[in-house]
Amino acid sequence: MRTTVIGSYPFPGWLEFACQHLDQFGEADRAELQEDAVLAAVHDQLAAGLDVITDGEQTRLDFNLSFYGYLEGIELESAPPRRFGPPAHDQRGRHRVVSELRAPRGLGVVEEFQRLQRVVSHLTPHASSLPSLKASVPGPYTLSGRLLPNAALGYSDRWALAEALLPVVRKELEDLVAAGCREISVDEPSMSCYAHREDPRRFVDLFNRTVATVAGKACVCTHLCFGNYKGRAVGPRRLAPMFPAFLDFRCDEMHVEMASREFAELDLIGPMAQRFDVAVGIVDVKSYYLETPADVAERVRRCLQFAPAERLAFAPDCGFSQTARWAARQKLQNLVDGVKLVRRELGLVGPAPGDGP
Helix, strand or coil: EEEECCCCCCCCHHHHHHCCCHHHHHHHHHHHHHHHHHHHHHHHHHHHCCCEECCCCCCCCCCCCHHHHHHHEECCCCCCCCCCCCCHHHHHCEEEEEEEECCCCCHHHHHHHHHHHHHHHHHHHCCCCEECCCEEEEEEEHHHHHCCEEEEEEEEHHHHHHHHHHHHHHHHHHHHCCCCEEEEEEEEEHHHCCCCCCCHHCCCCCCHHHCCCCCCCCCEEECCCCCCCCCCCCCCCHHHHHHHHHHHHCCCEEECHHHHHCCCCCHHHHHHHHEEEEEEECCCEEEEEECCCHHHHHHHHHCCEEEEHHHHHEEEEECCCCCCCCHHHHHHHHHHHHHHHHHHHHHCCCCCCCCCC
């Protein structure tokens, strides 16, 4: 019954402002901005008392858009096709593939993880116990979503692009393990968004081949949701199209979005818990209702009707990047406090043990 997060956390207001004026900052200034932003995100998570924390993805422009800056063989879209009006996914640009896809510098996640280690060590120099540190990497299918196929280069469709990106993602996972990362989330929200129209077994095969070389060397997590760009979903908000096929994912923990869906299909965590740990989203990142600790405790008890405590973790529905920081901070605190209430009821004293930085 550990408390965890998906990955992203709100940018501090000053970082948002600075990002609009980056041309006024030098290289050392930008490095300082990044370090300080991670300090802020880690501070909030430590203050909440989470068992698992991340760097808040503070050095990323977006959950996955920043990764395209590491890819060779693409021509970055200079402007999205629609810039005004209500927010939607067609306001995110797609990039042309112009040559072989490569990432000779990696995807930057190893450097993010090393920065996280450094920041946690700085903030908790005398701590007797530390939270687990998690790094998140987009899976190849999700990463392929912002690229335009190019049949002339052998990238005839999205699946071909995903296959080309698979070794890139796998290498990043291997490098993370070599750097000492013991918990990695391979995020594939596009799989859950589009399982209704694709063969879910094909998704399982792609995911399992991606993580094959790190399975058993780190806790492999994955995150299923229905989209959260500007707080909007993009796929049918149903788990049913994914299962039972997704029970064959080679992962140690699977996260599912529940709070924003009023805990529909909660019974599915039962068969899931027979295969892997289930991180249940019990805090709604799309709502500014601040769930109280009592709300959280009641939701935890509902989950315990379908899965045993030793197979459950609790988290927000998705990353917090689209939520104001004041709300994210309070939601995390109440999440931890609510889970602690139930831990005490069950006689589970203290937090779940962490692996340390």
